[in-house]
Amino acid sequence: MSPPRILLCGDVLGRLNQLFKRVQSVNKSAGPFDALFCVGQFFPDSAEQLEEFMGYVEGGGGGHSQIPLPTYFIGDYGVAAPKVLSTASRNSANLGFKMDGFKICDNLFWLRGSGKFTLHGLSVVYLSGRQSSNGQHFGTYSQDDADALRALAEEPGVVDLFLTYPR
Incomplete structure (x- = not known):
């Protein structure tokens, strides 16, 4: 089995057209890649970029609104973050304890x-x-999250990727 191929990026700031155009270019020249991890502010920092961002989140058929590979993000703050993330939190498929x-x-x-x-x-x-x-809900982690991370650190095994973004 060949090792997985992972892409990493920092602040996206809601510029998903730019991000996924670059991802497709890199995927074509050096891929295929299995996943993309974003470790900066993922959401836009101004309302002007919201339409482009929501075009991906809300789907919309064809064209630029498709996300080309599994993309994981931790920068859960910025314009529209509370709206998008609270909607995702209420989705029945997301109920229960989700680590992935x-x-x-x-x-x-x-x-x-x-x-x-x-x-x-x-x-x-x-x-x-x-x-x-x-106890703010979005864009923050709690003491419970930090304690859970400490407990994970005590488990045996190797950690291949540790993702965080202090701000």
Whole structure:
């Protein structure tokens, strides 16, 4: 079995057209890749970029609105983050304890809080958001998330990828 091929990127800031055009180019020249991990602010930082972003999240047939490979993100803050993420949280497919991400739409997964999962044989551990002292829901992690991460660190085994983005 060949090792998985993973792409990583930082702040997306809602520029999904630019991101996925670049991903398709890299995939064509050096791929195929199995997944993309985004470890910065994923959502737009202004309302002007919202239409492009929502074109992917809401689907829309054909063209640029398709996400070309499984994409996982931890930067759960920015314009529209509360709306999109609260909708995903209520989706019946996302109910229960999810370590491998809440599905936002086809090929797009939100890694919420902290967790550990296996993807194509790689052990992935993450801590999403900024530390919260007031229990804010989106864009932050709680003390419980940090404690869960400490417990994961005590488990035997190798961690292949550790994703976090302090801000």
